[in-house]
Each structure stands twice: as structure tokens, then as C-alpha cells.
Amino acid sequence: MGDKANNFPPLPRFIPLKPCFYQDFNEDIPDQHRTMAKRLYYLWMLNSITLAVNLIGCLAWTIGGGGFMNFGLAVVWLLLFTPCSYVCWFRPIYKAFKTDSSFNFMAFFFTFIAQLVLSIIQAVGIPGWGVCGWVATILFFGTNIGSAVVMLIPTLMFTAVAVLSFIALTKVHSFYRGSGGSLSKAQEEWTTGAWKNPHVQQAAQNAAMGAAQGAMMQSEPQYSATPNYSYDNQM
Template sequence: MSGFESNPFADPVDVNPFQDASITQATSGATENVGEFNPFAGTNSGKTIPISAASSQPAVLQTSMEQSAQENAAAGQASLIKQQEELERKAADLERREQELQTGMENNWPPLPSFSPVKPCFYQDFEEDIPEEYHRICKRMYYLWMCIATLFLNVLACLAYFTADSASGVDFGLAILWFVLFTPVSFICWYRPVYKAFRSDSSFSFFFFFFVFFFQVAVYVIQTVGIPRWGNSGWIAAISMIRVNLAVAVVMMVVAGFFTVNAILSVILLKMVHSKYRRTGASFTKAQQEFSSGVLTNRTVQTAATSAASAAAQGAFGRNQEN
């Protein structure tokens, strides 16, 4: 019966493979190593990072950004200053060259012979200086100024008036004064400004011309009227001489006619210049800017202002010492 009690499917030897000595040694060693392994070892070395150190990093970053912004602003300001100095240097260079060119151009007006001791004082060239669209109006203004010769005829008429009436000696004297005074003053005060205005499109020259030429028109009207004892051979003075001396009256009427033509032409040309002025884009603001820049950059004005300031400072210092 013992033979039937045994299990035919059982292994003849009940062996546990995990009981093998080599396997047991390997598994025990692995367990020990796993227990000793620390994945966080060596990272922070057991030290913690304080919160203050972590929170201080953005402040350092912000400070560095502010410093970089200040450096960029300083660099931009330095660049602007450098550009401004460069522009000022170029402007001074252009002004110097313009002065050299103007110095190189010989004055040609008034046209005097070479042997004359008096030399020309101004340079004038319509073809070179004046734009083509302003040639006609500028030449007409020049011809109007040439009509200043009427003042010389006025001197002759007043001389004839004086010979016919001894009481009119005042008119003859004033006629000489007007001829000597108005001839250069009219050229400098209203003809040259309008010439410069058309040459360089200067708003200040335009406004200066309009201001002075308005008085010139008024003078032409007064000369045309011919108020006695004012040194003008106008219509009133000429008509008053008809009964005294007809020949003198005719001479004076001719001069009065020239004064009338001058007055009419001056009004017409004033309107023409004003119409040209409106097309140039000139304005009172530009005139102020040109005047300010011209005064501030004028060396004579700067020298005078410096001298006046120095004298005032010395006077104040002297008074303080006396006190």
C-alpha cells in the first residue's frame, strides 16, 4: 500500500530554487545597497536655501535694468550733443564759405569808371541772384528807384521857383536836402531789402520792405500834392505860380506830373510785390525767427552785448566797494 500513497506527479526531490546559496547572496546584497541609496544625497549637501536669498535675486535684476536704462539714456544724450555740435560746425562752415563767396564777388554798383576814387559799394546781378519768376518785378522796383531822378528835377524846379519868388528860398533849400537824403536812404531802406527778399526768400526782408515802402508811398503823395514851403514842386505850388510866372509854373507842373506817376507806380508795384510775397510762403513768424537768429549770431551785437554787460558788472562792483 505504501506504493499507492506516494504522489506520482511530485518531483522526486523538492528543491526550492530561491534557496540556492548564490541567489540568496545576490539578493541580500542588492537589498542592502537599495536601503543605503539616497537619491537626494550630494545635491544640497544637507543645506537649505534661505528665503531672503531667493527673494533678493529680482531686486538685483531690477537694479541692473535701471543701470542699463540710465546708461542708454546717457549714451543717447551724448549722441544728440555730438550731432548738435556737428550741425553747428557745418552751419559755421557754410556761413564762412558764403562770406568767402561774397567777398570774392566784386561790387559792381553803382557802375563807376575804374579811375574814379569812389568804388562800387554793392553787388547786383539779376540773372545770378534773382530767380527767373521774380526777374520782372525786381527790375521794375529798380526802375522805380531810378525815378528818384525826379528829386533832381525837383531841385531845378524849386530853383526856378526861387528865381521867380524870392520868398520860396526855403523850398529850394529843402529840395536839395530831400535829394541828398532820399537818394541813398531809399536805395538802402526799401530797394535793397526787396532785392534781398527775392534773392533769398527772406521773410524779414519782405516785412522790412513793406514797412519802409509804405512811408515811401506817403512821401510820393506829399510830393505830388506840393504843399508850399515843404520843398516839393507839386500841383498846389505849380498852380499858384501860374499868375506869377507861367514858364516856371509849366516847369513845376512837369515835375508834379513825374511825382504823380511815381505815386501811382509805387502803389501798383506794392500790390504786385505783395502778391508775389503771398506765393513765397513767407510769414511773420519766419520773419521773427530770421531776426532772432540774425541778431543772436551777429558778432557785432554779441560784442556790444558783452561790453555792456561787462560795464554794468564793473559799475555794480564799484558801487559795492564804495558802500
């Protein structure tokens, strides 16, 4: 597992940088978690695209007379929070689903709650923060309608990200609690160092996949290979 070449992000060859992570949903994530893991990945992509669209909205804001500071902060939002959100909350949940790690689940909950709060703040749109949220957009309709219409697009996208983030958080939390996870289990992993031991992680992944396969086999009807004949009525 450790000798595989990193493949994410898939950078063009002319960029003198190499991928930093290995990511393969079909190989790393058990079947029962794969759909949820992919949906969280799509949520990260939506958040990143929203930050890019917000940059365009803030450019329209600046051109319409809103000041250059918002555009400058929008650049910071895009360049800083796109990689940070991937590293701080998506990678932990990816590894949590991969190895059934309570520590990584807790790391995800801690950072994703911060992500949710941030998404709500972005959707609100405090003027001067470099985000085209509802307050900033509605107020700017009185200054420049054209720019405000452009600003409305990232505003709606920030709102969608906030709503989807809340739904994702509740679903992951419900799954984690239903699977028997707890804070004490995460603390035990931290104390023993199991969360960073690749051998323990591999064993946990194999156990999780084995349990999933066992559950699938139990759900299938069982048939006896030997026919069963009754002789009660043959005498």
C-alpha cells in the same frame, strides 16, 4: 558769392570812391522774380530822376520869386533820399527775391510804405517843403506862369511815382502772401539770425532756384523712352 567785387553804383574813375554793393540780376535773382526785381529797380531810378527834375523845378520856382528855401530843400531831397531809398527799400527787396527771406520782405514793406506816403506828399506839393507838387504849382501860376510850367513837369513825375509805387506795393504783397510768407516767419528769421547768415541765405537761394527749376520741369510734357506695344490683338 562773398568774394565778388562791388559794382554798384558804377562811379566814374575820377571820383575817389568805390562802389558799395554788388548787383547782378541775372546771377542773383531767380528767373521767376527777375522781372519784378528789375521793375522795382526802374522805379527807384524814376524816383531819383524825379528828385533831380524837382531840383530844376525848384530853381525855376526860386527865380520866379518863390524864395530860396525851396531850392535848398530840393537839394537835400535829392542828396539824402536817393541813396536812402536804395539802401532802405530796394536792397531789402533785392535780397528778399535773392534768398526768399521773409525778414527782408518785411523790411521792404515797412520802408516802402513810408516811401509811398512820401511820394503822395511830394505829389501834393505843400509850399515851403522843397517839392513842386500840385498845390505849389497851381498856386504859383498866379505869380509866374513860366516858372509854374517848369514846376508842372516834376509835379506830374511825382504823381506817376506815387501811382507806380502803390501798384508795386500791391503786387509784391500779393506775391508774398501767395507764396506763404507771414510776419511770424519773418520773426523766426530774426530770432534765429538766419536773415544775416550767408550760409543759410545761400541754401535758401539754392532751394528757391531748385524749386523753380522743378516747377518748370513738371510743366513740360513727359515722354517715355521705351515704346509701349500692345499685344492684345496679335493672337
